[in-house]
Amino acid sequence: MQPDSAVLLAVLAIPFVGAALVPLVHRVLGERTAYYAATIAALCSGLLISQYERWGTVTVEWIPALDVSLVLYLDGLAFLIGLLASGIGVLVFIYSGGYMHGEPGQAKYYTTLLVFMGSMLGVALVVDLLSLFVFWELTSVASFLLIGHYQRADRSLYASRKAMFITVSGGLFMLIGFLLLGHISSFVLDGSTFTLIGTEQSLIGIPGEVTHAEAIRHELVERGLFVPVIGLIAIGAATKSAQIPFHIWLPDAMEAPTPVSAFLHSATMVKAGVYLIGRFRPLFVPEHVFAAEVWTWLFVGLGLATMTIAAMLAVSATDIKELLAYSTASHLGLIVAGFGFAETVGAETGAFHILNHAAFKATLFLVAGIIAHEAGTRSIDALGGLRHDMPIVAAITAVASLSMAGIPPFNGFYSKELLFDAAWETAHHFGGLTWLLPVVAVFGSIFTFLYSIRFLWLFFGDRPTELGEIHRPPLAMLLPAGVLAIIVLVLSLGAAPIAHDFVNPIVKSSLIATPEGYHFSVHLPHALKPPVLMSVVTIAGGIAMYPFYDRLHHGIRRLRSIALLSPNQYYDRGITGIAHVSDVVPRYVQTDLMRTYAAVVMSAVSVFALGGYLLGGTGTDLTEAVSGVNLALPITIILAVAVVGALAVDRAPSHIAGVLTLSILGFTVAVFYVLASAPDLALTQLVIETLVLVLFLLVLDRLPAFYGELRRGRAILDGLIASGVGLTVTITVLVTTAADPSDGIAHFFVEKAPVPAEHGTLITDAGGGNNIVNVILVDFRALDTMGEISVVAMAALAILTLIGMRNRGERA
């Protein structure tokens, strides 16, 4: 059954409309705006759920003239990401009602958060790559605003800039990849398309019916674009999903209010990257297993490296949110690696872990927010024994962090098991060095286990004496965390049926075709297979190493402090370098001297125009063009006077003489127009020349008395530029006048402009005027004139603003 187009469009539109209304609502409701936003999120998720299992495509004509249409596609993966965005949105908005109590800028906060939710739904539902890109960057912008929520704090400014810089520039790489794909598609399909999936003429096709993936891949390889396209898309996904070495923005992003961290930087926005990988997987990973080597090595390498390194960094963290941030990067690495493995179990890993991770990590972030809010500190060393003060929170944390550690029977265990399975199978198939894959996976998982237990330990052990009185959290904050913990529990205990029914379509979204009779299923292990053994090693290793946690913590910190190993160092130095360049460039480009600008513009125009003629040819024979010019005697005389006037300008001893001789030039041109039977042009030229002369008189006494000494070198340079411009204009005029266009349009104007011989009282099909030039201006080409007078008005406004604002002391 196809999804209902009105409902899907409503899901996209409601958050944006809701966001636009926030400023008004905030005036009425004040801090209770949180519940308004939660209602909107609930509405969206309700609408989305109503479309469950109605997989299919909705195409909405947007700009039919340009063949642009909005293509929405609903399948398991899109549904999951959309549900995360709206469902976790509900909980986060409720939580914000408690957390943001008394905080500044709430209207802005909820507006941005709703815009973010809408854009995230857009990322999930839209499969037109260009629209996808727009929504993708919108999430980056929203994230920028939310990280920088505390506008006065230097750290949040730094963090928001960093996140913006990394994710947006990554998005630009991705855009290039999209454009290349669109270009390639024109060789395979009827015309180029940016639709990824779901229509006849899309890059992947309609799953189960039409597939173009094979042909597109072939075309990409033929043209040597296969690796570049995957690489470009990978950069987009890696920056968004905080993969090594682009992970550095995520820990800094923790400057944002904690609900934002829970929502954007663990459950949804950072999932956009892995979503993209999952979405593109059917295009690049063929049906038969182990076939997509480039894809596999790129994403498995990226994912496992991120998973391991970020897990180690999490162990070195001193702040609970920093720990969770690195842990998020690490788990995203796990998902990326899962999607990387070119077999069914890889897709299973990615799909299932997106769900699991969103559930337990959002819970833990909300817990972190509660701790920071109630205990007043986020330092790991300063916290301990919190179970006495917050027993319910302790229970919630236990569920979520055991799931994160991958301990059976919690849900995190299942997806980790799937990863081990995929790594083992791949190593078994390729042999040799690939045996490192399962080893690295286990190694990284041990660190995951370690920091998960460390987080849980905040609630156990001794309570530090310096920890002050801790209040119970308000219900608005406790409830969402509790709901999420229950979801984790449900996912854990009901893993088998949920995987069978709910996750199965999600897995299928990332597969080009499913084997006969395939159905995704998970169950607790009942035999000692290699993946089970790997889990045993992970947990045993973790327990064995936990007593040395502090030593590991300090050891990794020492490693981190080596400047060469720190991507942050490179980032900071790069930014400083760029800022330095921006300081230096204006010194040469923006000299505040008219002569520099004029010289650059004029010579550029000449060089490009002449270069174009040289390379592309002029289409006419120049000598013929010159010989084709025949001037009547009066015109020759007038032009000769103009030349004399031009020479006189150069020799003029004073300003007044200069202006007057310049006017000779202008007026002779007007006479030339008269002789060439162009009275309108002549009139315009005369009038403008007069006005300019009058205006010159106005400013004449303000100009310096003489121009200063002229250096010989500069004079020669100016002379060269002037000759170049003269040459360019001359050639252009010769070429354009020699190219005799078919004069159909002229005949049309001559016929249509005047009052026709036979006519009624009201004439609408002709111009009705004898002055063709004016009729063209006000009737036939009135829209052009409209644009021109708008420009004139705009110029006046610009001058008014520039001069008016100059003394306002506004400095960037």
Place this chain on the structure above:
Amino acid sequence: MSSNNQTTVIVRTVVRSVVPIIVLVAIGLLLQGHNFPGGGFIGGVLTVTAFALVYITYGAEYLSQNLLGISDGSVARRETQDVLDPDEAFFSGTVGRYSAVFGLGLALAAGGGLGAIAFGEPFLSQAVLYFDHIPVFGVIELASALIFDLGVYFVVVGSLLTILAVVGNE
């Protein structure tokens, strides 16, 4: 402008007699533009030339207060008084009135174009009412394009006067 005291009697006398003629010619060019050389742009620039002459000879204050403040039948005056934006200090005063003129011009041009839509024609379509054999006049032609041309005229006058006033203040 300081040149107030520097201009000679000759200049003042000539300008005084020439400016009305210029304005009349400008309006004439504007109105005959449909059938003879002329039109909104040329008429507008010529009108501004007249104002610029007054400005140079008698100064900005004379232009805005004495000339445009009194009823001397000048074209720009009536329009500038109708449209005023006193709220914004930025647009207030003489400059504000000048800039209101080009706003009015844009509104005239676009509004005239919108009128065509009301009759089911595309935006900016023009029509002509043509009356033949009228006694005394012979032929009378009413072109909707004149509204558009008037818009062009006001935009040019308003913009150039704004620029003149703003830059002249410096």
